[in-house]
Amino acid sequence: MTSTFDRALDLLDAILTAELGSTGYPGNAQLAEQFGLDQAQISRMLKDLAALELVERDGQGRGWRVGLGYLALAAEAGDADLVTAARPLLRRLVTRWHEPAWLSVRSAGVALTVEVESSHWSSYVAAAPGAVTPLWCTGPGRALLLDHTEQELAELLSSVEFVGGGPLAVRDVRALAVRNAADRAAGVVVADREFEHDVVDFSAPVRGRSGAIVASLSVAVPRFRLGGRSQEIAASVVEAAKELEVRAASREARRDGPPGP
Structure with a gap:
């Protein structure tokens, strides 16, 4: 009932x-x-x-x-150890590239922004604490779905109409599965004009201690400012995501303390 x-x-x-x-x-x-x-x-x-x-x-x-109550509850659901460990890494990415960097988690079928480090050029991306964006046409969202099979994607996105997004966004589950498979092999999502026109999201999955994807780390860059740096930016985001996994696990272990007798 x-x-x-x-x-x-x-x-x-x-x-x-x-x-x-x-x-x-x-x-x-x-x-x-x-x-x-x-x-x-x-x-x-x-x-x-x-x-x-x-x-x-x-x-x-x-x-x-x-x-706002929903967004506040969703934001509080973000892992505190993960968010705290992400802050210096986000600042490092912004210092290096002078572009906004942020941390996202999956919440109720969307990508939820839980931590942001802004730059002078942040106005062109939906990177603000509590912001929600689609999973299927954003770098952060697709990075959160990299482990999903085509069948799992179909079930998760059964009510999505694949309307909107940028000019190079996928338009069905099959295309999303194919694109994700290529990005899974590379270990990073490079979402070129998939959400915002003329903006590229570089997003890497962040895995928890179980190996499951728990978050994504992203940097967004307007295409006219890339200047042939795509591979270097992508590599730096992957490196930061890997370091975040280690830092978050270490913080969690320290918080939990040694096992009891």
């Missing part, structure tokens, strides 16, 4: 999916039809979610989007 709590979670997920897709912010009638409920039920559920700041009205008041 589906509980009210389960329905509320499904409702929140539907609002987030619509916000990231091409349909825009959904209204009460659209959500009621989607879930097979009457508008009074949907209205009560939305009112409860809004009271927790998990959803809010969009700027025009016509539909719903995720709220």
